[in-house]
Amino acid sequence: MKKIFVYSLLISLSAIISSCEQKPAEPPIIGKKELKLTSDVMTPEVLWSFGRVSDIQVSPDNKLVLFGITYYDIEQNKGNRELYTIPVEGGEMTRLTNTRVNEFNAIWRPDGKKIGYISSKSGSLQIWEMNPDGSGKKQLSDFKGGITGFNYSPDMKMVAFVSEVHLHERALDDLYEGLDKAKGKVINRMMFRHWDRWVETFSHLFLADYDGNQVTGERDLMGNEPWDVPMKPFWGMEQVSWRPDSKEIAYASKKKDGMAYALSTNSDIYIYNLQNNNTKNFTRGMLGFDLSPTYSPDGTKLAWESMERDGYESDKNRIIVYDLENNSRVDYTQAYDMDIHGIVWNEDSQSIYFICDWYGSKEIFSLNLNGRFNQITDGIHNYTSVLPAGDRLIATKQSMSMPTEIFWLPTEPGKEDYQVSFVNKDILDQLEMGRVEKRWIETTDDKKMLTWVIYPPHFNPHKTYAALLYCQGGPQGMLSQFWSYRWNFQMMAANDYVIVAPNRRGVPGFGQEWKEQISGDYGGQNMEDYFSAIDALAEEPWINDELLGAVGASYGGFSVFWLAGNHDGRFSCFISHDGMFNLESQYLETEEMWFVNWDLGGAFWEKDNEIAQRSYDNSPHKFVQNWDKPILIIHGQQDYRIAVTQGMSAFNAAKLLQVPAQFLYFPDENHWVLSPQNGILWQRTYFKWLDQWLKPPPGARRMR
Secondary structure: OHHHHHHHHHHHHHHHHHHHHHOOOOOOOOOOOOOOOOOOOOOHHHHOOOOEEEEEEEOOOOOEEEEEEEEEEOOOOEEEEEEEEEEOOOOOOEEOOOOOOOEEEEEEOOOOOOEEEEEOOOOOOEEEEEOOOOOOOEEOOOOOOOOOEEEEOOOOOEEEEEEEEEOOOHHHHHHHOOOOOOOOOOOOOOOOEEOOEEOOEEEEEEEEEEOOOOEEEEEEOOOOOOOOOOOOOOOOHHHEEEOOOOOEEEEEEOOOOHHHHHHOOOOEEEEEEOOOOEEEEOOOOOOOOEEEEEEOOOOOEEEEEEOOOOOOOOOOOEEEEEEOOOOEEEEOOOOOOOOEEEEEEOOOOOEEEEEEEEOOEEEEEEEEOOOOEEEOOOOOOEEEEEEEEOOEEEEEEEEOOEEEEEEEEEOOOOOOOEEOOOOOHHHHOOOOOOOEEEEEEEOOOOOEEEEEEEOOOOOOOOOOEEEEEEEOOOOOOOOOOOOOOOOOHHHHHHOOEEEEEEOOOOOOOOOHHHHHOOOOOOOOHHHHHHHHHHHHHHOOOOEEEEEEEEEEEOHHHHHHHHHHOOOOOOOOEEEEEOOOOOHHHHHHHOOOHHHHHHHOOOOOOOOOOHHHHHHHHOOHHHHHHHOOOOEEEEEEOOOOOOOHHHHHHHHHHHHHOOOOEEEEEEOOOOOOOOOHHHHHHHHHHHHHHHHHHHOOOOOOOOOO
C-alpha cells in the first residue's frame, strides 16, 4: 500500500511538473517598482522606470480626477496602463484596475455614478464600466470588430464609438482565388500606407443604444466610405463631440481618398443629426485642417481648431466659434499671432481655455467671447492639457526636469499652481537634475533666438565639457520644455554633456513670420541659426570647442546630415535619427504629399520652380563628399514618413567615403522608438558613440 501511495505521489508530481513545463507561470503584472538608486544621475533603466501619467478626466461633481499611469517592464519588453483617481486638491491615489491588459479611454458617465473604459480583458477591445471606487466591473459591449474609442451621449441613452472596418476592393477578389498564402498586395491608390501601417482598414464612427447595462444595436454612420473618424495617425475621441441635448454629433474627418488625400490637408467638421439621420458638412469652403469640435455646455455654440490654407499642415492653428442660434462664425485668433491647441469650454459657455506655444514653453490661456485673451501661466515648463473644475483648473504639466504630473491652479492669471499627483517623486528625489537656462542669442540677420542650455548635474565651471547641438524635428515643432523618453535632455546632461538647444527658424511660439520662414528654405537661414547657437556657446570657457557634436531626429536628422557636409570643421561627430538624406527620393517615398509640396516647394522635376529647385539643391546628399567626421545613423523599418532607405543610403555613402559610420536599425520601430528594450539599446548605442568621439582619454582634453 505504501509503495502504491509513493508511486501515485510520483505520478502526481510528474504531472504537476509536466503541467508547469507546458504552462510556465505568468510574469507579474507590470506596475510601479521600488527603486533604490546607487547614483544620483539618470540612466536609461531609470528613465524607463518613470510612471507615465495621461488622459485626465474631471468628475461631474468636480471632486475627483480620473487618469491612467503606464509603467514599463524591461524584461517583459512591454508596458501596462492602469486607472486611478485622486481628489482634485490632492491626496491619496485610488487604484481602480489591476490587470495584465491596458485600460484606456476612461471617462466619467455624465451622472458621475460610473466610469466607462476600454479593456481587452475579454479577449477583444470592448467597453467596460465600474463604480468610481473600482468595484462592480462589468463588460457592456460585445462588438465583433472591437472598439478603439467611445463616449456617452449626455442623456446616457446612447454611446458613440469607433472601430476599424475592412473595405475590400471586390474587383480584385478573383485574383486571389485559390491563393490563400499569397502575400502580394495589388495597389491602385496613393496613400496606401501611412506613418507606420498599411492602409487596409478605416476607423468608422458607430452609434449604439445604452440602457445602463449593455451596449446594443450598433450601426455604422459611414457605411462603405473609405475614410477615417477619428483621422489618422494621431487624433482620438476629442474629434467626436455630442451636443448637450444628445440630438447631434459633431466629428472631424477628411473625406478624401487616394491621391486627393495625399495632396490635401482639407479636413472638415461634420454634424450628424440623430432625428433625421442626415449628415452635413459644417465647414464646407474652409480649406485647411478643421479639428476637435466641441459644443459649449449650454449647446448654443460650437468651437473647433482650424487652419486656413490647404496643404500646409503647420499653418496657424486658430479658434473658430460658431453661434448656432445666430448662425454667425467668428475667428477669435485672427489678430493673434500664435498657435493654440486643446480647446475646452468653461462651464459658463462664455469662455474657452487652451494651450498656447509661447516663447519656448506651453502655457494656459483663456479667451473670453468678448475677444479678450488672458495668459494664465508663465514659466519654464510645458502645460500639456487643461480642464475646468469649478473654481479651479486641473492641468498636466511637465518640463525638461520632470515627467508629466497633475496640477491644479486658480483661473486668475499669475497665480501659483499646486501639485496634485506625485507619481514619480520617489525617483526624482534620488536624482540630481542639471540646471536649465534660457538664453537669447543673436542670429546672423540680427534677430534674437531663444536657446535652451542644459548643464550636467554637479556642473563645475572650472572644468571643460563636450557640448551637443540638439537639432529640433518638425520642422515646425517648438523646442519647448518637453520631457522625452528618448531625446531626454537630462539624460544627455547626466552623461556629462552640455546641451545647446536653439529654437531656430521654423518653430512655432515666436510668431508666424519666424515659423513660416523655413518653408522652401531648407538648408538656409535655420542652418545659420544653428551655427549662431553653437558658436556663441563655444565661446564659454567651460565648453571645449574641439569636442562638439550635432544630434537630431526627423527634420533634426536632416539637419545633422546637412551640417555634416557644411560645418567648416566645427563638429567632431554626428548622430542622425530618421533623417531625410536625399530630398528627391524623399519626395516620392513619403506618403503625405502635402508636406513635401509645401515645405520643399514642389516636385524636383519642376525645373522652373525656383523654390523647389533651391530646396533640392540643398539636399544633404549633394554635400556628402564633404563628410569628414564620424556619424551614427538610426532608422526604423516601419517609418513610412521618412523611409528607411534614407538612412541606409546615408550609411552606405559614409562607408564608401571611408568616414567612420555605424547604422542602428530597428526592424520593428516606426518614426519613434517605443519598446523598452529597443529604447535602452538606442540610449546605450547613442552614448557609446558620443563617448567614443567626444571623450578622449584623460589628459588628452585641451583646456581653454
